Amino acid sequence: MAATIRDVARASGVHVSTVSRTFSAPHLVNTETRNRVLAVAEDLGYRPNRAARALTTGRTHNIGLIVADISNPFFPPLIKAAQAHARARDYHVFVADTDEDPQVEEELIQTLAKQVDGVLLCSPRLSNRAIERLHADVPFVVVNRRMKGLPTILMDVGEGARLAIEHLTGLGHRRIALLSGPVGSWTSGEMRAAATATDGVELVILGPNAPTEQGGLAVAGEVVASGVTGVLAYNDLVAIGLIEGLYERGVRVPDDISVVGVDDIVSGRLNRPKLTTVAMPTAAAGRMAVDLLLQSFGEGATPTLATLDTSLVVRESTGEVRT
Amino acid sequence: MAATIRDVARASGVHVSTVSRTFSAPHLVNTETRNRVLAVAEDLGYRPNRAARALTTGRTHNIGLIVADISNPFFPPLIKAAQAHARARDYHVFVADTDEDPQVEEELIQTLAKQVDGVLLCSPRLSNRAIERLHADVPFVVVNRRMKGLPTILMDVGEGARLAIEHLTGLGHRRIALLSGPVGSWTSGEMRAAATATDGVELVILGPNAPTEQGGLAVAGEVVASGVTGVLAYNDLVAIGLIEGLYERGVRVPDDISVVGVDDIVSGRLNRPKLTTVAMPTAAAGRMAVDLLLQSFGEGATPTLATLDTSLVVRESTGEVRT
DNA sequence: GTGAAAGCGCTAACAA
DNA sequence: TTGTTAGCGCTTTCAC
Numbered sequence: 001m002a003a004t005i006r007d008v009a010r011a012s013g014v015h016v017s018t019v020s021r022t023f024s025a026p027h028l029v030n031t032e033t034r035n036r037v038l039a040v041a042e043d044l045g046y047r048p049n050r051a052a053r054a055l056t057t058g059r060t061h062n063i064g065l066i067v068a069d070i071s072n073p074f075f076p077p078l079i080k081a082a083q084a085h086a087r088a089r090d091y092h093v094f095v096a097d098t099d100e101d102p103q104v105e106e107e108l109i110q111t112l113a114k115q116v117d118g119v120l121l122c123s124p125r126l127s128n129r130a131i132e133r134l135h136a137d138v139p140f141v142v143v144n145r146r147m148k149g150l151p152t153i154l155m156d157v158g159e160g161a162r163l164a165i166e167h168l169t170g171l172g173h174r175r176i177a178l179l180s181g182p183v184g185s186w187t188s189g190e191m192r193a194a195a196t197a198t199d200g201v202e203l204v205i206l207g208p209n210a211p212t213e214q215g216g217l218a219v220a221g222e223v224v225a226s227g228v229t230g231v232l233a234y235n236d237l238v239a240i241g242l243i244e245g246l247y248e249r250g251v252r253v254p255d256d257i258s259v260v261g262v263d264d265i266v267s268g269r270l271n272r273p274k275l276t277t278v279a280m281p282t283a284a285a286g287r288m289a290v291d292l293l294l295q296s297f298g299e300g301a302t303p304t305l306a307t308l309d310t311s312l313v314v315r316e317s318t319g320e321v322r323t
Numbered sequence: 324m325a326a327t328i329r330d331v332a333r334a335s336g337v338h339v340s341t342v343s344r345t346f347s348a349p350h351l352v353n354t355e356t357r358n359r360v361l362a363v364a365e366d367l368g369y370r371p372n373r374a375a376r377a378l379t380t381g382r383t384h385n386i387g388l389i390v391a392d393i394s395n396p397f398f399p400p401l402i403k404a405a406q407a408h409a410r411a412r413d414y415h416v417f418v419a420d421t422d423e424d425p426q427v428e429e430e431l432i433q434t435l436a437k438q439v440d441g442v443l444l445c446s447p448r449l450s451n452r453a454i455e456r457l458h459a460d461v462p463f464v465v466v467n468r469r470m471k472g473l474p475t476i477l478m479d480v481g482e483g484a485r486l487a488i489e490h491l492t493g494l495g496h497r498r499i500a501l502l503s504g505p506v507g508s509w510t511s512g513e514m515r516a517a518a519t520a521t522d523g524v525e526l527v528i529l530g531p532n533a534p535t536e537q538g539g540l541a542v543a544g545e546v547v548a549s550g551v552t553g554v555l556a557y558n559d560l561v562a563i564g565l566i567e568g569l570y571e572r573g574v575r576v577p578d579d580i581s582v583v584g585v586d587d588i589v590s591g592r593l594n595r596p597k598l599t600t601v602a603m604p605t606a607a608a609g610r611m612a613v614d615l616l617l618q619s620f621g622e623g624a625t626p627t628l629a630t631l632d633t634s635l636v637v638r639e640s641t642g643e644v645r646t
Numbered sequence: 647g648t649g650a651a652a653g654c655g656c657t658a659a660c661a662a
Numbered sequence: 663t664t665g666t667t668a669g670c671g672c673t674t675t676c677a678c
Contacts, residue, residue, distance in 0.1 A: 005673095020673055
């Protein structure tokens with residue numbers, strides 16, 4: 001059994017409260033005593049039990065981070081940034097994957113609720129109502145989903161979609177497909193709204209699609225059949241899958257069809273053709289999410305909305321429409 | 324503030340212990356009473372506080388899962404499998420990323436130690452000594468690293484490397500490069516040992532390399548300069564990066580150089596050329612790791628070694644040597 | 647500056 | 663079947 005505060009107290013001839021202070025309020029204890037306690041603690045391999053500490057303080061110094069699919073390369077940069085940022089502030093991040101299942105998501109939140117001080121909800125699939133209900137149990141910061149009354153971080157994917165469509169029309173494309181994402185995805189809705197609002201475009205909406213390479217692969221036939229020359233995919237994974245699906249059908253990118261993705265994941269930069277895409281500020285979002293959450297622990301916590309800019313990165317998967 | 328066991332007790336006119344039993348040993352309480360308590364609990368939105376429960380039971384029902392780099396597509400299938408498997412057994416998995424930094428890894432383990440019942444250590448970068456020391460604080464299961472005395476899951480990458488080399492020699496390749504991985508990687512050592520043991524091969528060892536696409540990209544020049552016709556890369560990411568690097572230098576895969584990866588990640592199945600690779604049973608490893616850990620909680624827990632088979636998947640990145 | 651005591655939310659004997 | 667009591671490891675008044 002690991003050493004407890006009591007062991008340290010006994011071994012150093014002071015009372016538990018003094019040991020406690022040595023760790024949580026060192027300035028309140030005599031330097032000499034403190035050093036002695038510290039030495040004994042070191043000797044015994046004592047480390048304060050965070051869970052027990054949380055019971056009295058109400059602060060676990062843990063943050064939960066919930067994502068729909070950890071294997072989507074969109075998330076790791078966000079996760080890593082959040083972890084690093086949190087660690088620098090003496091918080092730890094626990095990541096959990098919901099497998100795109102709202103019910104698992106809910107369970108996870110409830111489990112996490114008492115073990116963390118707050119939860120970062122990334123691209124949640126839960127209904128607004130459910131989120132509001134769960135919010136009674138634990139503070140949230142929501143990423144990529146508009147939630148009134150909760151601290152929210154949005155990446156301006158609508159603007160990105162607009163840029164992408166403009167890029168395509170600039171290349172002469174008139175008939176363009178939008179590959180939408182999962183039902184309930186805020187991002188997908190934003191993209192759709194932006195695309196619909198653009199003039200001079202015949203928009204074909206295909207979906208919902210799974211936000212994966214498989215999703216893109218599966219919709220390739222429909223894309224070909226739709227007779228479009230340009231495509232804006234829900235994300236890079238879908239775009240990559242689509243390109244492969246088109247390739248299998250003898251359709252070339254960008255020669256026959258231009259494809260734009262969203263996210264700017266690493267493998268999009270290495271695949272051939274290198275992907276033209278809407279770059280999402282994922283790392284910044286991860287850091288900001290942590291900041292907002294910690295901030296919300298303080299007094300007078302005001303729900304905040306932070307919108308981060310996106311940008312279009314033009315690479316090789318888009319080209320002029322063939323005449 | 325969320326409802327506590329006491330609120331429920333008061334509101335349902337029983338004592339806290341009865342409420343406690345209703346949740347942790349329902350068969351010990353009268354059906355009628357139980358229903359009443361359950362109704363009140365539901366009404367108040369009460370959920371047992373796992374952290375507090377852990378304090379008395381010594382069981383958190385949480386499992387920590389530590390990986391070196393969550394953005395390496397090798398891990399997500401393992402993570403997902405472990406999470407699903409654990410959830411089915413009423414355990415929850417918290418994932419943390421060490422960023423390939425042994426010091427972060429150590430900190431993480433210590434933080435996790437008291438908040439989980441055990442830790443799954445995947446491809447740890449820590450020294451054996453450090454691992455043994457930390458093992459005093461929390462039970463481990465180690466994946467992809469040989470640790471005497473600890474439950475261990477190994478994927479037989481040595482055998483996989485042997486198959487890969489044989490595949491290459493079978494295609495007529497004689498001069499073959501092995502792109503090794505990070506220092507301290509058990510996998511890398513196994514691959515090297517297996518490759519060295521193969522007869523009739525001129526082996527060129529290049530590395531250590533970062534286990535990423537960048538690592539592969541960076542070593543492409545050396546590969547060309549070495550005059551090999553076949554390459555076994557540390558993992559698929561390195562293989563993919565290498566192929567891109569070769570492509571940039573006008574070297575074709577598999578026409579000029581054959582490349583074999585390790586892991587069988589999804590994007591290797593979609594990139595062109597589709598990657599020939601050593602498939603790792605990651606999902607099985609994740610499930611088995613959870614099993615081993617839970618098992619080790621029981622009586623007479625014996626340290627175990629499980630070795631999982633790998634296999635060679637031949638796709639398009641390898642071909643006959645040019646005459 | 648340090649000690650004593652109460653209590654965080656819960657479980658686990660032991661009684662009744 | 664249910665209540666009583668002690669206590670898990672720690673923090674936090676309040677005294678001294």
